[in-house]
Amino acid sequence: MSYIAKPKVSHPKLPRNKLGLTERDYEGSVSTLCAGCGHDSITAAIIRAVFELNIKPHRLAKISGIGCSSKTPTYFMSQAHGFNSVHGRMPSVTTGANAANRELMYVGVSGDGDSLSIGAGQFIHAIRRNLNMCYMIENNGVYGLTKGQFSASADIGSKPKKGLANQQEPIDAVSTALSLGATYIGRSFSGDKEQLVPLIKGAMLHKGFALLDIISPCVTFNDHEGSTKSYAHTRQFYHHVIDMDYVPPAEEIKASYDKGSVMPIELHDGSKIVLRKVDEEYDPTSRAKAFKYLRERSNAGEIITGLLYINEGRPEMHDLMGNVDTPLSELPLESLRPPKGELERILRGYR
Amino acid sequence: MAAVNDVVIKIATVNGTGSASANGLLHKAIFRMGVPVVGKNFFPSNIQGLPTWYEIRVTGDGYQSRSNRTDLMVAMNAQTYAKDMAEVTPGGWLVYDSTWPRGQLLDRQDITVLGIPFSKLCNENFDGVRTRILLKNIAYVGAIAALLGLDLKIITQLLEETFGDKKHLVASNMEAIRLGYDYAAEHFQCPLEASVKAMDSTKDQIIIDGNTAAALGCVYAGATVGAWYPITPSTSLMDGFRSFCAKYRIEPETDKRTYAIIQAEDELAAIGMVLGASWMGARAFTPTSGPGISLMTEFIGLAYYAEIPAVIFNVQRTGPSTGMPTRTQQADILSCAYASHGDTKHILLFPADPAECFTTAVQSFDLAERLQTPVMVLSDLDIGMNDWMVPEFEWDDEYVPDRGKVLSADDLDQMDKFYRYLDSDGDGIPYRTLPGTHPKGSFFTRGSGHNKLGGYTEDGSEYQEVVDRLLEKWETARTLVPKPEIIYSTFNNAAILTVGSGNGGCKEAMDRLASKNISLNYCRVKAFPFSEEVKDFIEKHEVVYVVEQNRDAQLKTLLMLDIEADPAKLVSLLHYNGMPLNAGFVVERVLAEIAKGRAA
Numbered sequence: 001m002s003y004i005a006k007p008k009v010s011h012p013k014l015p016r017n018k019l020g021l022t023e024r025d026y027e028g029s030v031s032t033l034c035a036g037c038g039h040d041s042i043t044a045a046i047i048r049a050v051f052e053l054n055i056k057p058h059r060l061a062k063i064s065g066i067g068c069s070s071k072t073p074t075y076f077m078s079q080a081h082g083f084n085s086v087h088g089r090m091p092s093v094t095t096g097a098n099a100a101n102r103e104l105m106y107v108g109v110s111g112d113g114d115s116l117s118i119g120a121g122q123f124i125h126a127i128r129r130n131l132n133m134c135y136m137i138e139n140n141g142v143y144g145l146t147k148g149q150f151s152a153s154a155d156i157g158s159k160p161k162k163g164l165a166n167q168q169e170p171i172d173a174v175s176t177a178l179s180l181g182a183t184y185i186g187r188s189f190s191g192d193k194e195q196l197v198p199l200i201k202g203a204m205l206h207k208g209f210a211l212l213d214i215i216s217p218c219v220t221f222n223d224h225e226g227s228t229k230s231y232a233h234t235r236q237f238y239h240h241v242i243d244m245d246y247v248p249p250a251e252e253i254k255a256s257y258d259k260g261s262v263m264p265i266e267l268h269d270g271s272k273i274v275l276r277k278v279d280e281e282y283d284p285t286s287r288a289k290a291f292k293y294l295r296e297r298s299n300a301g302e303i304i305t306g307l308l309y310i311n312e313g314r315p316e317m318h319d320l321m322g323n324v325d326t327p328l329s330e331l332p333l334e335s336l337r338p339p340k341g342e343l344e345r346i347l348r349g350y351r
Numbered sequence: 352m353a354a355v356n357d358v359v360i361k362i363a364t365v366n367g368t369g370s371a372s373a374n375g376l377l378h379k380a381i382f383r384m385g386v387p388v389v390g391k392n393f394f395p396s397n398i399q400g401l402p403t404w405y406e407i408r409v410t411g412d413g414y415q416s417r418s419n420r421t422d423l424m425v426a427m428n429a430q431t432y433a434k435d436m437a438e439v440t441p442g443g444w445l446v447y448d449s450t451w452p453r454g455q456l457l458d459r460q461d462i463t464v465l466g467i468p469f470s471k472l473c474n475e476n477f478d479g480v481r482t483r484i485l486l487k488n489i490a491y492v493g494a495i496a497a498l499l500g501l502d503l504k505i506i507t508q509l510l511e512e513t514f515g516d517k518k519h520l521v522a523s524n525m526e527a528i529r530l531g532y533d534y535a536a537e538h539f540q541c542p543l544e545a546s547v548k549a550m551d552s553t554k555d556q557i558i559i560d561g562n563t564a565a566a567l568g569c570v571y572a573g574a575t576v577g578a579w580y581p582i583t584p585s586t587s588l589m590d591g592f593r594s595f596c597a598k599y600r601i602e603p604e605t606d607k608r609t610y611a612i613i614q615a616e617d618e619l620a621a622i623g624m625v626l627g628a629s630w631m632g633a634r635a636f637t638p639t640s641g642p643g644i645s646l647m648t649e650f651i652g653l654a655y656y657a658e659i660p661a662v663i664f665n666v667q668r669t670g671p672s673t674g675m676p677t678r679t680q681q682a683d684i685l686s687c688a689y690a691s692h693g694d695t696k697h698i699l700l701f702p703a704d705p706a707e708c709f710t711t712a713v714q715s716f717d718l719a720e721r722l723q724t725p726v727m728v729l730s731d732l733d734i735g736m737n738d739w740m741v742p743e744f745e746w747d748d749e750y751v752p753d754r755g756k757v758l759s760a761d762d763l764d765q766m767d768k769f770y771r772y773l774d775s776d777g778d779g780i781p782y783r784t785l786p787g788t789h790p791k792g793s794f795f796t797r798g799s800g801h802n803k804l805g806g807y808t809e810d811g812s813e814y815q816e817v818v819d820r821l822l823e824k825w826e827t828a829r830t831l832v833p834k835p836e837i838i839y840s841t842f843n844n845a846a847i848l849t850v851g852s853g854n855g856g857c858k859e860a861m862d863r864l865a866s867k868n869i870s871l872n873y874c875r876v877k878a879f880p881f882s883e884e885v886k887d888f889i890e891k892h893e894v895v896y897v898v899e900q901n902r903d904a905q906l907k908t909l910l911m912l913d914i915e916a917d918p919a920k921l922v923s924l925l926h927y928n929g930m931p932l933n934a935g936f937v938v939e940r941v942l943a944e945i946a947k948g949r950a951a
Binding site: 057063074080083085086091093094097101121129318321322329333337343351 | 613624627788799
């Protein structure tokens, strides 16, 4: 039950990060999701990422909509502020929160129903604004809490537990985001923590809208034979085209890489991500090429993963608006009023 | 009947032809002559080509509402000649463009028809189609100036203020004024019996619309985040906020903005943004109208239950559905009072005019933060978009905003543990923390069932404890919201009770009824929940005429629901055709009730 707090068992030898916190300190309440749910693996990857990034928990805001995925912010970072909002409306709450306080780190957790059906409008408009946030879609192709209806990400031909196979075109979050100009787009799999953790780190530190589409099988309603979002199907058709490593600020790139396939990119805070291309042809800085590649591979039935697109050059929402650096919520109200006596002068214009 | 400083002028034109500025010029000129004036714009939901009317009531007595007379009709739109002529009050005047003969169309014996060849005059004197159309409007201002005896010096001065350095525009506009003025002066007896004589009754008054006033209130309240989706008649509120911010919210050292205006994809997103920003501690607001409120209701329920401040301006228009988007009404009272599913109720504030829009806007942020709940300011199209003459706004530089119960990092440092929904002061209002302040202040904001500690719950008694506490907060709100305006005349059993823009029409009606020896007491509610004073007022009277601008007696319903007002006492006088309330309606209905044997 999510209201049962996890007992904090102290292991003196647990590794601590630069803030002196252990990974356990980044945990939340006990998950109430089904045993084996992909979402719990993603929660674990988030915890690992924020622990390793030395994030002060109270300087991060975790926001969600409604659905199984949207329950997960209770399962990580109990010392972070959370906002479990309305179905499909996580992006607007995050937009307003970020508009008011640009200094916090924003992590939005959503699902395929939450983002691609009821909340499709808010999802795409947050991208247009290049809202500075990490937006995760925990994608299982079904509605779990209402017992297994297909969502808009269900693939053509995918079979439900009961009833007929899906015949409608799926909405692919990655190509949607690519077409709308999201500035950091990754896809991964809940079962691939090694790939997922650095992707999350990069997404959190990227300045702008970072989308992670994470295939996260629903063990109860969509993990059977014939489903294209099952563990077995995902493992079989899953391809890394581009992997990444995260290198903190002021650290050297130590690992040795094959020449030609390596691409280091510096993030705004001085940290770096090193992209390792598994497929030499792939260019994660070209929207057109990325789009073509994704289409071709997805038509061939492959699930393409990794950091699929990155653009560190586009200004985020506040810079597009020309806002002050100080969070608006921290400006003293007195400083926001016209000067003393000014009302008299303003009203003269209405005489 | 029309008389000196008691004249109603109505100008019929085609929208999109620039008549709005001509009408504004006329309105302002009379005001500058020191004569109180009421302006009402009746415009179509359209950009160009449909009929539009502007009504100017010259009221030496200083009444605030429109009149149901038309003394001088300026019929500039051939499409509506017949209707416009029929509307002129017997004994009145009709001015029309006599460039083309109108024959029998203008046949009415009980009025005086004055033909002025505006098109011909302008075609002879100006070049260019657009210029001729624009200046034709200015020419009728000139003709009216002659007919009513307006001061040409004031008109010249207003044109100079409008056009500033563009001297050629002042000259061409003055030429057009002269064409109309001279033609009227030469051909007719000027001024008419109904005319305007300078007074000294507009000192310390301004002419402003409610949306601009509310926008200025938001600036003074320190609002930093405005999220909205464009919708008539609320759009000019955000336009106003934007232009004030462009002037007063730019950091001089960096040239950067200390405000964020976000044009949302729809009203669902607009309110979501407001809640996100308020959750972070900014003063945030959204202006909208009825259809927008409908879309916002799910989030409004969350804000009520999760206790997040929000300021929502609902500039009401005529519903249901798209309805008549450019006409006024007060028909969202119930849908706002109980917006959302489940047990919810919300604080409503009812400004009566633009001056109150300014003060109410500031107050709405204080109340929203004090009570940690949405506050809706219910204005309407009449208040929001029409130019009203109101007293100059006052601002106390000593004003200290009420940010409510927000714990600082120091407070949290000294606390053992923070629980979001504990009522430690017994007023139903818990303490809140702002994200990012302190690790101890973190909590989970949710619309799902929660207990008084802030934890998730599906336990009935834990759930009920929280919603019962919200009722205690509601009672605290009752003591904090603005008190009604109450006027007792002489001792009597009957009273008028109204809300918002009903104010002007009702007060004028009371004067008129008093002249017939019917004196009524008066109560104008300024907020929901209703304060004790409203309850006492109703209890004191045998009959209370509830005047409101909707079909279903929504205010009356709310009085019955919230303070259990006795329905037997409440007599509804309902005005809901989309036009602003006029005193004549109230007088007529009250007299009809009295004729039926109702107490006066």
